[in-house]
Amino acid sequence: MKILTAAQLAEADKVTLEKQDITSEELMERAGTLVFNEIHKRLQGAPIPIKIFCGIGNNGGDGLVVARHLIQHGYEVRTFIVNYSDKRSEDFLSNYEKLKEITNDWPELIKSKNGFPEIHTGDFVIDALFGIGLNRAVEGWPADLINLINTSQAFVLSIDMPSGLAPDQVFKDGAVIKAGYTLSFQSPKLSFYLPDTMEYVGDLQVIDIALDREYLGKVDSNIFLIGKEEAQSLYRSRKINSHKGDYGKVLIIGGSYGKIGSVILASRAAMRSGTGLCTVYIPECGYDALQISIPEVMVLTDQNSKMITKFPSDFDADVFCFGMGAGTNEATANALGEFLETQKKPVVIDADGINILSKNKSLLKKMPENSVITPHPGELKRLIGEWKDDFDKLDKVKALSKKFKLIIVVKGAHTFIVNNEEVYINSSGNPGMATAGSGDVLSGVITSFIGQNYSSLAATILAVYLHGSSGTLVSDQLGYESLLAGDIADNIGRAVQQLFNRNPEPEQKN
Ligand SMILES: NC(=O)C1=CN([C@@H]2O[C@H](COP(=O)(O)OP(=O)(O)OC[C@H]3O[C@@H](n4cnc5c(N)ncnc54)[C@H](OP(=O)(O)O)[C@@H]3O)[C@@H](O)[C@H]2O)[C@@H](O)CC1
Numbered sequence: 027m028k029i030l031t032a033a034q035l036a037e038a039d040k041v042t043l044e045k046q047d048i049t050s051e052e053l054m055e056r057a058g059t060l061v062f063n064e065i066h067k068r069l070q071g072a073p074i075p076i077k078i079f080c081g082i083g084n085n086g087g088d089g090l091v092v093a094r095h096l097i098q099h100g101y102e103v104r105t106f107i108v109n110y111s112d113k114r115s116e117d118f119l120s121n122y123e124k125l126k127e128i129t130n131d132w133p134e135l136i137k138s139k140n141g142f143p144e145i146h147t148g149d150f151v152i153d154a155l156f157g158i159g160l161n162r163a164v165e166g167w168p169a170d171l172i173n174l175i176n177t178s179q180a181f182v183l184s185i186d187m188p189s190g191l192a193p194d195q196v197f198k199d200g201a202v203i204k205a206g207y208t209l210s211f212q213s214p215k216l217s218f219y220l221p222d223t224m225e226y227v228g229d230l231q232v233i234d235i236a237l238d239r240e241y242l243g244k245v246d247s248n249i250f251l252i253g254k255e256e257a258q259s260l261y262r263s264r265k266i267n268s269h270k271g272d273y274g275k276v277l278i279i280g281g282s283y284g285k286i287g288s289v290i291l292a293s294r295a296a297m298r299s300g301t302g303l304c305t306v307y308i309p310e311c312g313y314d315a316l317q318i319s320i321p322e323v324m325v326l327t328d329q330n331s332k333m334i335t336k337f338p339s340d341f342d343a344d345v346f347c348f349g350m351g352a353g354t355n356e357a358t359a360n361a362l363g364e365f366l367e368t369q370k371k372p373v374v375i376d377a378d379g380i381n382i383l384s385k386n387k388s389l390l391k392k393m394p395e396n397s398v399i400t401p402h403p404g405e406l407k408r409l410i411g412e413w414k415d416d417f418d419k420l421d422k423v424k425a426l427s428k429k430f431k432l433i434i435v436v437k438g439a440h441t442f443i444v445n446n447e448e449v450y451i452n453s454s455g456n457p458g459m460a461t462a463g464s465g466d467v468l469s470g471v472i473t474s475f476i477g478q479n480y481s482s483l484a485a486t487i488l489a490v491y492l493h494g495s496s497g498t499l500v501s502d503q504l505g506y507e508s509l510l511a512g513d514i515a516d517n518i519g520r521a522v523q524q525l526f527n528r529n530p531e532p533e534q535k536n
Pocket residue numbers: 035036038039053054057081082083084085086087088110111113115155156157158159160161162163164165185186187211235237
């Protein structure tokens with residue numbers, strides 16, 4: 027699914043009015059009615075005190091439409107106009123008049139802190155203060171109101187965006203509504219998925235308000251949300267008449283004394299994801315552990331017993347993966363440098379491999395095109411330095427991807443896959459996956475798919491999605507705490523099966 031910017035959504039709005047020959051007030055009525063329907067479906071007329079806080083722009087206008095429908099359906103509603111400016115939008119004003127026509131309980135005007143109502147734990151708060159028109163941090167008494175709502179422990183539903191959050195930028199130090207539920211129009215917004223802002227969104231539902239299909243189809247977005255449908259479209263099923271040679275010959279290089287488990291996990295994940303032939307290259311100390319843990323994998327050993335000092339020079343693999351548990355010894359770094367001198371096929375570099383790249387940035391130039399690196403936040407910081415905010419981070423990652431033609435997997439609650447200017451945001455997974463070895467498994471799955479002849483980008487997107495949905499399948503049974511990285515590897519096959527069954531997709535909640 028495409029993720030649109032505020033500017034693209036405003037353009038979609040404009041095109042829709044022209045093409046569907048409707049007024050902006052009619053579109054607001056459509057959007058507000060759909061929000062009302064969702065609320066009504068859940069509340070079923072329950073006598074819960076509802077407090078709606080409306081700004082004076084179009085987000086506030088949506089709030090007024092919702093208020094009118096709720097009142098007409100007999101709900102107990104108090105509507106507040108949060109008068110942070112005199113520049114009321116036209117559609118806000120017409121809905122203000124419409125509301126006054128149907129009730130004697132006119133909206134209450136809030137102009138300062140003195141006008142704040144009491145908000146109780148059992149209240150149902152609807153936040154229609156600001157939407158995608160927010161253009162600066164929320165400060166002063168409107169910020170105090172947001173803080174009051176946030177500390178009230180009332181359930182908060184935000185219309186389109188949690189107020190104070192902007193779709194494509196962050197405003198430092200402004201107040202932001204912490205929503206329990208967000209009903210967002212047409213497209214999710216980028217800030218819903220970024221580490222610093224995702225916590226404000228609560229559970230997310232995107233409402234199709236039928237903006238112009240043609241515009242939505244053609245609009246040039248570089249940001250995509252990856253869900254079940256997208257993963258399905260990337261997956262290629264096996265031919266009946268095939269043999270192990272058709273499914274890739276991969277070599278995974280890594281491990282050091284005390285960290286052989288990382289290579290066991292990566293190779294197990296590669297095998298569980300369909301690799302035809304998997305060989306690992308490890309320090310000698312890991313030989314027995316590997317052979318015993320996973321007999322399907324072949325083992326080559328370095329002449330050094332405790333670390334990698336040389337890469338096998340004559341091994342012909344379809345794809346190489348390096349880094350997990352390897353340490354950052356000079357001998358290991360030199361071995362990687364020497365290997366990259368001659369390497370032409372994409373490689374997957376993880377963990378200590380990335381730390382070696384960070385310490386020896388000249389190696390980045392030697393990385394073959396379309397290689398994949400999979401940093402977690404700490405590794406990323408070592409690679410690109412500090413960032414101001416998540417948007418700045420994304421810009422820096424894009425620049426790195428572009429400069430060295432790399433696919434960069436920015437791991438997090440929502441993993442981002444960056445390929446030049448394009449950003450793919452993963453929607454699967456859960457907090458139980460924040461566990462040792464989870465990244466080793468992911469590298470194994472990516473490597474496996476590249477070996478099976480997926481493009482590096484397709485392999486990475488599919489691997490990240492399946493890794494997340496496998497994690498969810500496991501935690502659905504064991505809970506978050508008990509999930510082990512090895513379980514993620516072992517359930518990749520079930521995650522593939524799940525791509526094609528009709529159950530709702532195991533998605534991550536914000
Ligand atoms: N896209 C679509 O298709 C559809 C969109 N719809 C709805 O429209 C919403 C967007 O509406 P919008 O453009 O009127 O902006 P909105 O968010 O209400 O606020 C603007 C006001 O806030 C002000 N302001 C800004 N920042 C501020 C701050 N920090 N502190 C104080 N003031 C601040 C700003 O004033 P100014 O900057 O001029 O001072 C302006 O007055 C969208 O989210 C959705 O709900 C649906 O109805 C139908 C289909």
